[in-house]
Structure formats: C-alpha cells, structure tokens
Amino acid sequence: MPGALRFNFLGGRYNWAFHTEAEPHLGGRRLYQPRRRGLGGSSSINGMTYVRGHALDYERWVTEGATGWSYAEVLPYFKRMESHEIGDNPWHGGGGPVRIARVSAVHPINKAFLEAGEQAGYVRSDDLNGYRQESFGRFDVNVDRGVRASAAPTTRAARVAWEPGAMPWWMHKRGCAA
Numbered sequence: 001m002p003g004a005l006r007f008n009f010l011g012g013r014y015n016w017a018f019h020t021e022a023e024p025h026l027g028g029r030r031l032y033q034p035r036r037r038g039l040g041g042s043s044s045i046n047g048m049t050y051v052r053g054h055a056l057d058y059e060r061w062v063t064e065g066a067t068g069w070s071y072a073e074v075l076p077y078f079k080r081m082e083s084h085e086i087g088d089n090p091w092h093g094g095g096g097p098v099r100i101a102r103v104s105a106v107h108p109i110n111k112a113f114l115e116a117g118e119q120a121g122y123v124r125s126d127d128l129n130g131y132r133q134e135s136f137g138r139f140d141v142n143v144d145r146g147v148r149a150s151a152a153p154t155t156r157a158a159r160v161a162w163e164p165g166a167m168p169w170w171m172h173k174r175g176c177a178a
C-alpha cells in the first residue's frame with residue numbers, strides 16, 4: 001500500500017467522499033464511499049493491488065447463468081489488457097495498456113509472514129494471479145517502474161467528456177476544458 005493512501009482516502013479535493021443511503025440491513029448506517037475526483041477515477045487513489053479473482057468464482061458464475069464468463073473465456077481478455085513486467089506467459093500478457101508489476105518492497109515483517117505461512121504448511125506461490133491462487137506470496141500491483149499506473153493515460157486517450165465538477169482541481173484553476 002502506498003504510505004500516503006490515507007490522506008486521499010479521507011477526503012479532500014481529490015475525493016468525492018460519497019456516503020451511501022441509509023442501509024436497511026446495516027441498522028440504517030450510511031457507509032463512507034471514497035471515490036477519486038478526476039482523470040483515472042479511483043485508480044488514481046486506490047491501493048494498487050491487482051487481483052483478478054479466483055478461477056472457481058468465474059466457473060460458479062457460469063453455473064448461475066453468466067454465459068461466456070468462464071475463466072477460460074475471460075483469461076484472453078485479461079492477457080490482452082495486461083502489460084505485466086514478467087512478460088507473456090500462459091497466465092499473463094506483456095503488451096497491453098495496463099501496467100502490472102509484482103510487489104517488490106518486501107518488508108522484513110512481510111517476509112516473516114510469508115515464511116510463517118510456509119511453516120504452517122501452506123503453499124507458497126510465485127504468482128497469485130496464476131495457476132495457484134490459494135497460497136502465500138507477493139501479489140501483483142498496478143505499478144510501472146515504481147510509479148502508480150492508474151487508468152488516467154487510457155482515459156485521456158479515449159477523450160472522455162468531463163462535467164465541470166468531475167475535473168481535476170488544476171484544470172479548474174487554469175480554467176481549461178478537458
């Protein structure tokens with residue numbers, strides 16, 4: 001997680017800081033929903049963890065009626081989307097628009113945690129989005145050579161039309177249109 005995550009998480013000019021309606025199944029509580037304001041949407045303030053979901057979840061969705069959403073059917077799209085630092089392999093793509101890296105900063109506490117998992121008899125995996133997802137290991141992140149890889153460049157390329165309230169603060173300041 002980026003160290004400054006909490007500053008954007010709590011609100012401010014980069015965050016719409018929404019609240020849900022009162023939730024009847026949560027005793028009427030209204031839940032806080034941070035959402036990024038500006039290009040890239042919440043991918044510009046999120047924790048950057050890249051987890052594609054468990055293969056068996058996709059299989060279950062198919063049995064529940066989601067035709068075309070089996071793991072084998074969605075995998076080619078994930079691969080086409082990714083530009084993973086490990087390059088092309090059966091589970092990952094190396095030439096897509098979304099930059100992915102394996103988390104590299106492993107703190108001694110994280111290292112001890114991974115070792116403890118192994119000592120407790122769990123499997124260690126070198127790819128949590130790959131062939132073995134139920135395991136201990138370093139996860140993938142939306143990071144490109146140490147820098148957050150948000151959806152902003154892709155959004156910009158798509159020439160999205162922005163409403164004034166959705167503009168980044170610096171665009172307001174300069175009075176520009178996106």
Ligand SMILES: Cc1cc2nc3c(=O)[nH]c(=O)nc-3n(C[C@H](O)[C@H](O)[C@H](O)COP(=O)(O)OP(=O)(O)OC[C@H]3O[C@@H](n4cnc5c(N)ncnc54)[C@H](O)[C@@H]3O)c2cc1C
Pocket residue numbers: 009034035036037038039040041042043045046047048049050051161162163166
């Ligand atoms: C603090 C935080 C941490 C997270 N951590 C992770 C994580 O580690 N890993 C992960 O996979 N996911 C994480 N997520 C979730 C993930 O970021 C979102 O699910 C994802 O970004 C949603 O994408 P989206 O395009 O659906 O919506 P958003 O990214 O919310 O994009 C919506 C866009 O629409 C704009 N908009 C809103 N209203 C208007 C309007 N009226 N007119 C014009 N534009 C408007 C917004 O400004 C925004 O740019 C996190 C989210 C948050 C907030």
